[in-house]
Amino acid sequence: MGLERSCGGCCRTLYTILLMFIGVLVVLVLETILSKLPRPQDHLKTHKYNAKVTTAKIDIKPSRHPMVPPYPYPYEFIINQEDKCSGRNPFLVALVISRSQDVAARNAIRKTWGNASNYDSVDIVTVFLIGLSPIKSHEFQQMLEEESMTFRDIIQQNFLDTYLNLTLKTVMGMEWVSKFCTSASYVMKIDSDVFLNVEYLVHQILRPDLPVRHNYFLGQVYIGARPRRNKMDKWYVPLDVYPNETYPPYCDGSVYVFSVDMAKKIYGIAQVVSLMPFEDVSVGLCLKELHIVPIEYPGDAYRRSEQYNHCTFKARVGVHMEGKSDFKKIWQELWSNQSVPCES
Template sequence: MASPQNVTVEQMRNILSEVINTLESPDYASKLDEAKEAAGNEMLKMMQLVFPMVVQIEMETIKRHGFTSSREGIVQFTQLFHSGHVFVGWLVFLYHRIKTTKMRRKRVYQLCVCSCVLTYIYYFFGVSDYLFSKSFENNFDYPLNIDIKPIVKEVLGGQKASVTPINYYPYRFLTNSGKCSTLDRLDLFIVVKSAMNHFEQRSAIRQTFGKEGIVPGKMIKTLFFLGVGTSLQTDTQHKIEKEMATYKDIIQIDFLDTYFNNTIKTMMSLRWLYEHCSTSDYYLFTDDDMYISVKNLLDYVHSASEGDRQLYVGYVFKSIPQRFRSSKWRVSLEEYPWDSWPPYVTAGAFVLTNKSMRFMYAGSLFVKHFRFDDIYLGIVAKKVGIEPVHCPKFHFYKKKYSREGYRNVIASHGYGNKEELIKVWTEQNEGALAI
């Protein structure tokens, strides 16, 4: 039996040969053929369909050679496989076997696949991150590692919090708005998270779902929230200042407006609402490339939020962290050590009731910052005891348009083109623009 601490090239060859023999057995050969046929030439599907089967066989095989039967065993095996002398020796072995044609072509292919699988697992998939992540169901304790619900009630009750807040964003509102200052109550407040140079998108929203008075008898207000660039002396900033003077509907905040600062934009907009506009029944948060039907939205929330329900609704995801080393969305174990995310609503468009808005903001003061805004809100929601509600009328992807197909749509992603948004919205809301 091989010793995991002192494996040789010959022992590694024997182990991988056993793996190949298993792959060639009748039970597995047909399953792998079906998986390869389903994957075709797409690498992503290969990773989803073929690689997991090979990994499972490898795990079952290495147990017989002294490696642990737990999931950490394959990590130890891949580490040894990629250690200098073993990996080089394995490549030399493959080269000579192929050169002397003593190995059938199919077997060479299978050995190469096994090697590639191990390489992909170890280097590109961040296998150790996946395997050593903690159980979300059993061990989730995102900081603060306490029950924050009683503390949130203290804050909302006007009392001094018994625990010091750990998360307060040190940014200033460079502009303000009096849209809520004279109103005792709003039906809906629309928060549009916009990028600095998205002038066309803001213009389209002002002409469509952000136009005040579009739903008779309902009090609806809209504001755009922006960050700043590296300099306040740019053409873009000057155009924004003219836009603010004209429409008076932009709140600009002095944080750098970049993709990974979206959490700051979302939470600063929540702070503004908490401090300046806590009188609305509902709050819609939306990106500036969304189609929104305000009428459908109000119809839905009125039926879904009876009483004082803490509604947090939109397109709900249940997924795991991305550990691929080459990914823009990679999250390390140091940043987030658990094996899955809490349920969260995609940040493209979501709705909070008044009570949820206040609980989410107060709770965020005691929840460590995270750079993805939708994930962070999902964490805060879990910490304060609000369960996200999935509504199929919110579309994370762009729903293909048809007049009838959009009758019940609340939100759809992918409307960054001004003319397209106006055209679709006008067709679905005939007569609204004339109000």
């Protein structure tokens, strides 16, 4: 009996040791996997895409929360279009949020609303804002540089192109306008999956026949929105990132419009404001510091989602197109039937 108890005790001890070993092994494996996932700060690593890319030093404070975009930081333009606005006075500049791999979406825009040759009455400039791809980095970078040589409409800086870095991409657009396209009148930030009705925006809202506005910021405005505190929520924000109960007024990030003077002001104030991982809220924080109140779109000029209808789309600035909607077909139908009357 004593021998059996001794053997039983040895087995339990060995079993406990084995479980502890497996537990340590699982922790090590998880840490290894997590360490390889892209983080907002990963843009600080050296990227050897071409000779133009350099890595500057930055002092990341230990107190910075992992969700907070690393900013201010002297990001560099890897691909730039410095002369895009030279010798011209664009009425509208469209800053389109894109990713390296979204070639099909960019081509769809180039062939539809982003084609400047369609607009005789005003000058329209469209550029695509892109960061460094966290996947297939060298392959996508080479393709992107070739695409830039062909179309001359790619803007890129040396930060990782991740969801938490969308704020950096938007600030990059503000920086580009304030440095290379100050001759413009108005600027639009728009996501690549939004269908834009340029004619309605230009001639019914902005109106080239009127003096250019200043301190102007237009979009679908959210007032009194609250931070999501559920850790399982996609838009979760911990208290140490944003302690206030509500956000300041901000515009839906899918598409908003502003006067060109606002680009320099937002870019400037972004150097001192504590930015958020969500770019629309971050711009709202900048507007609050600038004492600028965003203006709501007139009527139903913007919709988050809507089935195509010729008459309703004629009175929209933009529609967020869910799924794989056929941009080309919709645009061609809308464009070819502009003069077709609709019931009031």
